Amino acid sequence: DAGVTQSPTHLIKTRGQHVTLRCSPISGHKSVSWYQQVLGQGPQFIFQYYEKEERGRGNFPDRFSARQFPNYSSELNVNALLLGDSALYLCASSAYGGSGNTIYFGEGSWLTVV
Amino acid sequence: QKEVEQDPGPLSVPEGAIVSLNCTYSNSAFQYFMWYRQYSRKGPELLMYTYSSGNKEDGRFTAQVDKSSKYISLFIRDSQPSDSATYLCAQRLVGNEKLTFGTGTRLTIIP
Numbered sequence: 001d002a003g004v005t006q007s008p009t010h011l012i013k014t015r016g017q018h019v020t021l022r023c024s025p026i027s028g029h030k031s032v033s034w035y036q037q038v039l040g041q042g043p044q045f046i047f048q049y050y051e052k053e054e055r056g057r058g059n060f061p062d063r064f065s066a067r068q069f070p071n072y073s074s075e076l077n078v079n080a081l082l083l084g085d086s087a088l089y090l091c092a093s094s095a096y097g098g099s100g101n102t103i104y105f106g107e108g109s110w111l112t113v114v
Numbered sequence: 115q116k117e118v119e120q121d122p123g124p125l126s127v128p129e130g131a132i133v134s135l136n137c138t139y140s141n142s143a144f145q146y147f148m149w150y151r152q153y154s155r156k157g158p159e160l161l162m163y164t165y166s167s168g169n170k171e172d173g174r175f176t177a178q179v180d181k182s183s184k185y186i187s188l189f190i191r192d193s194q195p196s197d198s199a200t201y202l203c204a205q206r207l208v209g210n211e212k213l214t215f216g217t218g219t220r221l222t223i224i225p
Contacts, residue, residue, distance in 0.1 A: 004157075031211055033211055033212070033213075035213075040122070040217070041217055041218070042118075042120070042202050042204075042215030042216050042217050042218050043158065043202075043213070043215050044215075045212045045213065045214070048211045048212060050211075055211065056210070056211060056212050058212070088155075090157055090158070092213075094211060096211065102160060102163060103160070103211065103213060104160065105150075105157040105158045105159070105160075106157050107156055107157040108156075108157050110155070
């Protein structure tokens with residue numbers, strides 16, 4: 001079975017541009033979360049979506065937005081890119097079925113802002 | 115104060131040694147404790163998942179949670195060069211999907 005898949009794997013953008021990152025969860029998983037991992041740091045929670053509704057939001061500016069589609073895939077959008085947005089963006093999925101559900105991560109999308 | 119503190123290392127040990135990795139946390143409401151392994155330029159991979167206090171063993175890996183001291187540990191026995199990676203501790207609340215990670219400890223096993 002396919003794991004969490006993310007695209008693109010690498011991309012380079014210029015300051016001020018916009019970027020869209022995509023994620024497909026594990027088949028049967030209805031919850032998708034997004035994390036930002038800056039080099040040398042642990043992942044930081046950005047958003048969680050379940051059944052197309054936002055269920056959690058981390059401490060990130062309004063330039064960051066996300067959505068979840070009926071097939072449970074998700075997009076993360078970042079507007080007005082800053083150099084500090086350069087990071088590994090990770091998508092995670094879970095079944096969200098109750099206590100102990102495991103959260104699985106994808107390989108991430110490497111974003112470089114120049 | 116960060117919610118989760120983890121020594122970033124780097125930590126280098128000889129092959130076959132026992133490795134001890136640790137985290138402390140400040141939020142006593144955390145109930146689920148995890149260890150993820152992350153190879154260079156890859157996504158985190160779940161190693162161990164523990165609910166509340168106690169020990170859990172899986173092969174060469176043992177996870178310990180001491181909620182009274184807010185301290186979690188991961189032990190790796192008979193360490194192998196393939197264990198060289200960054201190890202991330204993470205915590206979450208009951209009914210909450212948000213994971214709170216430590217900084218990660220970079221581990222190198224020397225053949």
